[in-house]
Amino acid sequence: MSISKQANQQTRSFSLPIGIFDSGVGGLTLVKEVFLQLPNEKVVYFGDTARVPYGTKSKETVTHFATEIVRFLVQREVKLIIVACNTASAYALGELHKKFKRIPIIGVIEPGTKAALRATSSQRIGVIGTEGTIRSRAYERAFEKLNLRKSKSTLRVFSHPCPLFVPLVEEGWLNKKVTQEIAQEYLAPLKNEKIDVLLLGCTHYPLLKKVIQETIGEKVTIIDSASETVKEVKKLLGEKNLLRQSKLPPKHRFYVSDAPEKFQSLSKHFLGLDYKKVSPIHLKRL
């Protein structure tokens, strides 16, 4: 390739958008972090609202869905893809790396795990997530891998699925008495284990942070993997000279596989922002 062609490609690459996908609207908590930490970047978001939730479905099915969506985002020429969904990160990331070798694909498991390891003093960490994420043991594996590198201390990880948290968020019951009671039921085993860090292993859970913090106790540090993931993405884009340079305000695109209106109203809820343009994508087009 000639030098001018290479330079052209470089110019083109860093002006491309970041692709982000989730099973539904939950990943917008991560988009919000991109807007905060990388305000100059363009975002192409895909929410699989026709097949949400992923958390109760099998590894094969979630991997199949994730592969279709990554293909869709690659066609939209993104420079990097973030798998905002914890279940898809847990089940599909290895397969996605194998299938799409030419584009960096970042999941939310490792960044969250690293942050939890930095934050713990007692080496007793709790993880909550969907049934799929917890059953996959992806967080346990990540802790094992990252902790071995760091020290030989006796790290203990306690994980617990919280299947009703997502429907509670989608119902908008963020601070009701029943929400508190359900949180008490789910978090009691972790409280008994005297953890000092609790990792929120699902993009919906930051919306319940207040209830979760009150239930688990003020002394426990809550880690939200969305924020940690975007920190890593920022670092990576900087290292690869892929940060967007333009002074023009970035334009974003939002796609969903079902019910764009509902997505718009929930995005107000998640992002506090009002997006007029959410495009429906028929599943047949994936």
Next chain:
Amino acid sequence: MSISKQANQQTRSFSLPIGIFDSGVGGLTLVKEVFLQLPNEKVVYFGDTARVPYGTKSKETVTHFATEIVRFLVQREVKLIIVACNTASAYALGELHKKFKRIPIIGVIEPGTKAALRATSSQRIGVIGTEGTIRSRAYERAFEKLNLRKSKSTLRVFSHPCPLFVPLVEEGWLNKKVTQEIAQEYLAPLKNEKIDVLLLGCTHYPLLKKVIQETIGEKVTIIDSASETVKEVKKLLGEKNLLRQSKLPPKHRFYVSDAPEKFQSLSKHFLGLDYKKVSPIHLKRL
């Protein structure tokens, strides 16, 4: 067609299975009714566990899913199809009748509505269901149509969505304190309206019948559309001479689009029966 060919086709038709489908496992409450009321009939069941739930999704998407599944059941040569899912009945039944003219397709809305009309004295009926079923106003339309035929009394229908009931059932929290509290929250508006009949417009809800009855009060008659629908199917098959005659015990087939093991364990829960054979069907094959 010659008389012997006609006779052959007739023989063949009544020995064919009944097709039943639902967004997931909920429709098994209806299968249970078929086993009770039509113990000689063969059943082919399809649960769309890869894309469950339908209740939060749009009319277009639910109709697209339902069409794919009916095509699948028609290929399996069933003599009649029951749409066990209330949301699919509410959104897709009209379209299914247009697309598949040669096979009787029965939804759950009309049979439930008829039974509620028979049961009410005060003419004040409550309906609960998913967001999609309630938003579709399918029950209101059915009440209007059937009631006009019957009398000119001032029927009042009060409907309310209960989005957390399905996840509560899937979590197996059938009789917890929080389940009671959530039921109180959802049913309070209906209680204030002094209804005398409550129609359960979702196949999952019969599993919460105890809590619902305690909450709404013992004087309110609870109508479960699964049982009513099977009564109508039995009548229809009798009229059309399509009841299975064989003395051999019927064989059933269960298909799901995801996680057959989970379906098996939940089917124990719903049906109290243990099915060894649940076949996974990849979405690409629909």
